[in-house]
Amino acid sequence: MTRRTGRRPGNPDTREAILDAARTTFADRGFDSASIRAIAGAAGVDPALVHHYFGSKDQLFLTAMNFPVDPAQLVPTVLAGDRDGAGERLVRTFLGVWDSPAGSAAQALLRSAVSNEWTARLLREFVTTQVLRRVLEQLDVDPAQLPxxxxxxxxxxxxxxxxxxxxxxEPVASAAPETLVATVGPTIQRYLTGPLPA
Amino acid sequence: MTRRTGRRPGNPDTREAILDAARTTFADRGFDSASIRAIAGAAGVDPALVHHYFGSKDQLFLTAMNFPVDPAQLVPTVLAGDRDGAGERLVRTFLGVWDSPAGSAAQALLRSAVSNEWTARLLREFVTTQVLRRVLEQLDVDPAQLPxxxxxxxxxxxxxxxxxxxxxxEPVASAAPETLVATVGPTIQRYLTGPLPA
Incomplete structure (x- = not known):
């Protein structure tokens, strides 16, 4: 979860200025190239203050994007178990988030990605480089095939x-999560570790 | 294609009134229950005029929704060949539409379905009952599993x-269609004809 850290929220104007600067900088440069230093500069604050309010760049990104969960916390769940079960675990973990109270934020983010090129660009970069590739790197597949x-x-x-x-x-909308785990899991498993055409 | 029939367009006001009535009636009643008679009544015209302008209920629906192609013309392409190749043919046919000039209309429709509950409801009903089930009915699978x-x-x-x-x-955005046919085709084939959990 990205919102409640127990830390005091700090000056709301400064926080919002940093989040605005983060959104603009991430959108302009992409996730990898946007530095905390550049974001701090755009917000007119010291980089230490950005770290103080938001922690890591990942955390800042997740907060700026209203991400419902921190994917880094989900990756170990997907990886915990045998390699051939990763597809089913990925589907189960994913549905767990969307079926939880955090699901409405996930829906809002998805809708925004469809209507907003900026959100779409950031989402696709973050999800692929920070989430899916982290999973794939642990599954021992040809690195050239990761993308x-x-x-x-x-x-x-x-x-x-x-x-x-x-x-x-329907019936996908009302299906029990385990029905989708059993039907979609093998698809994900094949995409993760199955043979790909040359 | 749904737009150009060679027929004269008729009175533009009447055409638009019928299309408006069709959208409202389809949205209120769903595709199956919305009759040409009810649509004509809502538009204040004779049902014969609706048929005259738009042909069948399918055609009226496709025009009202700005559908880029008539799916009925694509179903035979998907079915033409052996049962085990249906998945690949479905992916190839689908990409053929989206990669064609009609693709921009398809994109607009997809974006609309995400932001608009009404469009989403009609699309899902039409695509599942008029397109996917027509394909599945020809593939000799348990009718209870069709939905x-x-x-x-x-x-x-x-x-x-x-x-x-x-x-x-990326790389899905720029991939050659045949790469996606080879990777996604087996997924579709399994969903169409493979074993499902009890």
């Missing part, structure tokens, strides 16, 4: 979220 | 469209 595998996983998972939570297509 | 199979296909295909054309996630 294609990661983006194939994204097609299935985003489509599942769209149909279940936004378009509400 | 789940159809909606699983929808999750993957809509997610593919989202990532390739809206979010533009």
């Amino acid at each position: 294609l595998r990661g983006s194939l996983v994204a097609t299935q998972m985003i489509g599942l979220a769209m149909m279940r939570y936004v378009v509400r297509l | 789940l199979r159809g909606s699983l296909v929808a999750t993957q295909m809509i997610g593919l469209a989202m990532m390739r054309y809206v979010v533009r996630l």
Whole structure:
């Protein structure tokens, strides 16, 4: 979770100025190239203050994007177990977030990504480089195939979220999570570790 | 294609009144229950005039929704060939539409479905009952499984469209169509004809 750290919120104007600067800088430069220093500069504050308010660059990004959960906390869950079960665990973990109270924030983010090129660009970069590739790097597949595998996983998972939570297509919308784990899990497993065409 | 029939367009006000009535009636009653008679009544015209301007209820729906192609023309392409190749043919046919000039209309429709509950409801009903089930009915699978199979296909295909054309996630966005046919085709095939959990 990205919101409640127990820390006092600090000056709301300064916090908002940093978040605005972060959104602009991430959008202009992408996640990797946007530095805390550049964001602090755009907000007119000291970089130490950015770290003080938001912690790491990941945390700042998640807060600026209203991310419902910290994906870094979910990656170990997906990886905990045998390699051949990773697809099912990924689907189960993903549905766990969307079916939880955090799901409404996830839906809002997805809708925003569809209508807003800026959100779409940041989301795709963050999810692929910070989440999916972290999972894939642990699964011992050809590194040259990571981008294609990661983006194939994204097609299935985003489509599942769209149909279940936004378009509400039955019976996927009301299906028990384990039904989707059993049907979609093998797809994800094949995208993660199965053979790809040359 | 739904737009140019060679027929004269008729009175533009009357045409628009019928299309407005169609959108409202389809939204209120769903595709199956909305009759040409009810739509004509809502538009204050004779049902024969609706048929004269728009042909069948399918055609009226496609025109009212700004559908880029008539799916009925695509179904035979997907079915033309062996059963085990249906998944790949479905992906190839789908990408053929989206990669064609009609693709921009398809994108607009997808974006609209995300932001508009009404469009989403009609789209999901039409695509599942008029397109996917027509394909599935020809593939000799348990009729009780048709809705789940159809909606699983929808999750993957809509997610593919989202990532390739809206979010533009690489390398899926720039991949050769045949790469996606080879990677996503087996997923669709499994959803169409593979074993499902009890």
